[in-house]
Amino acid sequence: MSTCVNLSQAQTDHGDFIERVRKMSDQDVRKCYQCGKCSAGCPVHNCNGMDVSPNRIMRMVQLGMEEEVLKTKTIWVCVVCSTCTARCPRDIDIGRVMDGLRIMAYKKNYLQYAKNATDFHQTFFNNIATFGRAYEMAFAIGLTLKTGYMFGILDLAPATLLKGNLPFFPSKLKNSRQIKEIVENIKRMEGEK
Amino acid sequence: MKYAYYPGCSLHATQKAYDMSVKAVCKTLGIELWEIPDWVCCGASSAHSLGHLLGLAIPAKTLVSAEKEGLDVVAPCAACWQRLVWVNHEVTTNPDMRDKINKAIGAELKGTSKVLSIMEAVNSAGIDKISQAVKKPLKGLKVASYYGCYYVKPPKIAHVDDPESPHLIDDMMVALGAEAIDWPYKTECCGASLGFIDFDTTLMMSKKVLDFAVKSGAELIVTACPLCQMNLDMYQSKINKKFGTKYNIPVCYFTQLMAYTMGYSANELGMGKNYTAYESAFSKIG
Numbered sequence: 163m164s165t166c167v168n169l170s171q172a173q174t175d176h177g178d179f180i181e182r183v184r185k186m187s188d189q190d191v192r193k194c195y196q197c198g199k200c201s202a203g204c205p206v207h208n209c210n211g212m213d214v215s216p217n218r219i220m221r222m223v224q225l226g227m228e229e230e231v232l233k234t235k236t237i238w239v240c241v242v243c244s245t246c247t248a249r250c251p252r253d254i255d256i257g258r259v260m261d262g263l264r265i266m267a268y269k270k271n272y273l274q275y276a277k278n279a280t281d282f283h284q285t286f287f288n289n290i291a292t293f294g295r296a297y298e299m300a301f302a303i304g305l306t307l308k309t310g311y312m313f314g315i316l317d318l319a320p321a322t323l324l325k326g327n328l329p330f331f332p333s334k335l336k337n338s339r340q341i342k343e344i345v346e347n348i349k350r351m352e353g354e355k
Numbered sequence: 356m357k358y359a360y361y362p363g364c365s366l367h368a369t370q371k372a373y374d375m376s377v378k379a380v381c382k383t384l385g386i387e388l389w390e391i392p393d394w395v396c397c398g399a400s401s402a403h404s405l406g407h408l409l410g411l412a413i414p415a416k417t418l419v420s421a422e423k424e425g426l427d428v429v430a431p432c433a434a435c436w437q438r439l440v441w442v443n444h445e446v447t448t449n450p451d452m453r454d455k456i457n458k459a460i461g462a463e464l465k466g467t468s469k470v471l472s473i474m475e476a477v478n479s480a481g482i483d484k485i486s487q488a489v490k491k492p493l494k495g496l497k498v499a500s501y502y503g504c505y506y507v508k509p510p511k512i513a514h515v516d517d518p519e520s521p522h523l524i525d526d527m528m529v530a531l532g533a534e535a536i537d538w539p540y541k542t543e544c545c546g547a548s549l550g551f552i553d554f555d556t557t558l559m560m561s562k563k564v565l566d567f568a569v570k571s572g573a574e575l576i577v578t579a580c581p582l583c584q585m586n587l588d589m590y591q592s593k594i595n596k597k598f599g600t601k602y603n604i605p606v607c608y609f610t611q612l613m614a615y616t617m618g619y620s621a622n623e624l625g626m627g628k629n630y631t632a633y634e635s636a637f638s639k640i641g
C-alpha cells in the first residue's frame with residue numbers, strides 16, 4: 163500500500179465511496195470517531211494477521227481511499243467474529259462493513275491481494291453449488307491444488323482417514339441443484355435491475 | 356418437545372461425533388428432532404463474502420420446510436446457526452430484503468420459525484431434568500466452557516447469552532456435577548475458518564484460548580461449534596509443534612460430555628473421532 167495519498171484527489175474521485183459502503187452494508191461509517199476499540203479487541207489483528215487495523219479501515223473509508231481499502235488483506239482475513247461490533251461505542255456493525263467491502267472487492271475482481279482467501283471462497287462456493295452440501299474431500303483436494311492447503315497438515319491425514327473423519331463420497335441429497343438455482347435466480351434478478 | 360433439525364454439512368462429515376452426541380442427549384431428555392429433508396449447506400463463510408443476497412438466500416432455502424411444519428429450528432453449528440438467525444432477522448425487519456430473498460429461493464418465507472442454538476434447545480428441557488438424567492456425575496471435574504464468538508456476537512442479532520460473559524453451558528456443566536471454571540477467553544474467536552486462509556494466524560488465535568483454559572486450571576474444554584472443536588482439538592498438536600508448548604487438554608462437545616454422564620459409552624458418542632486424548636479426564640467420571 164502506498165504511504166502517500168492525495169486526499170483531495172481521493173475525495174474528488176471516490177467521495178461517494180462511503181455512501182456506497184453504506185448501501186452495501188447498511189452501516190454508516192461516518193459515525194466512527196476513531197476510538198480504536200475495534201482494533202484493540204480484534205483477535206485477528208492481535209495475532210498480526212491483518213495488514214491494516216480495523217479502525218484504520220474505517221478511517222480510510224471516510225477519506226474515500228477506495229482502491230487502498232479494497233486491496234487490503236484485512237478485509238479478507240476478518241472472520242466476522244463481531245467482537246468489534248459488540249464493543250463499538252458508535253454502534254457500527256464493523257463486521258458487516260468488512261463483509262460489504264469484501265463483496266465490493268470481489269465484484270471489482272480484486273482477487274490477487276489476498277489470494278488464499280479468494281481461492282478458498284471460490285473453491286468452497288463452487289463445491290457447495292455443485293453438490294448442495296459441502297463435499298469436504300473434493301474441497302480439500304481442490305483447495306490444495308490452488309494454495310497447497312493440505313501440505314501443511316499432512317501429518318494429521320492418517321489419523322483423519324482412520325477415524326473416518328473425511329468421507330470419500332458426497333452426502334446424498336435428492337435435489338443437489340438447489341444452490342445453483344438460487345445463484346441463477348439472483349443473476350437473473352440483477353440483470354432485471 | 357419437537358424441533359426441526361438442521362445438522363449442517365460438518366455434522367454429516369468431519370464432525371459426525373457431534374451429531375451422534377446431540378441425538379443422544381436429545382433422546383435422553385425427550386427432545387424430538389425432525390431432520391429437515393433435503394437441507395442444503397448454509398453457505399458460511401463464503402456465500403456472504405461473495406454477495407449479500409447470496410449469503411441470505413442460501414440459508415433461507417432450508418428454513419422454508421421447517422416453517423411449513425410449524426417447527427422451531429435447532430442448528431448445532433454456530434456458523435450455520437448465525438446464518439439462519441440473520442435470515443430471520445432480515446425477513447422480519449426488512450420487507451424489501453424479504454421480497455428479494457423469496458424471489459431468489461422461489462418460495463415464501465415469513466420468519467415464523469425461531470432458530471435455536473443447541474445450548475438453548477438442550478437447556479429448554481430444564482436444568483432439573485438434566486441433572487436428574489445424570490447417571491455418572493462429573494465429581495468436580497474442572498471444565499472450561501468455551502462458547503466462541505458466533506453464538507453471542509453481534510449481540511443485537513446473535514444473543515444466546517451475554518456477549519462477554521455467557522453462562523448457559525457452565526450452568527449445564529454444574530448440573531452434571533462439574534466445577535465450571537471461570538476464565539477470560541470464553542467468547543474469544545478461535546480463528547474459525549481462517550485456518551483455510553491463514554493457518555499461522557489461526558494457530559496463534561487458538562493457542563491463546565488453550566493457554567487461558569489451561570492456566571485457569573481446566574482439565575477439559577467443552578465446545579458447541581464444529582470450527583472451535585476443529586481448531587482446539589485437531590490442531591492442538593500443530594500448536595504444540597509451532598510454539599513449543601505442551602498442551603494436552605481434551606476438547607470435546609458439551610453434548611459428548613453430557614451424554615456420557617447420562618450413560619452412553621464413549622464409542623456411542625464418537626469420542627474416538629476426537630484427536631486429543633480424553634481417557635484420563637473421563638476416567639474420573641462415575
Ligand code: SF4
Binds near residue numbers: 217246250251253254
Ligand atoms: S470502535 Fe467504532 S467508533 Fe471506535 S474506531 Fe472502531 S468503528 Fe470507530
Ligand code: SF4
Binds near residue numbers: 203205207216244
Ligand atoms: S469482526 Fe473482523 S474486524 Fe471485527 S474483531 Fe472480528 S475479525 Fe476483527
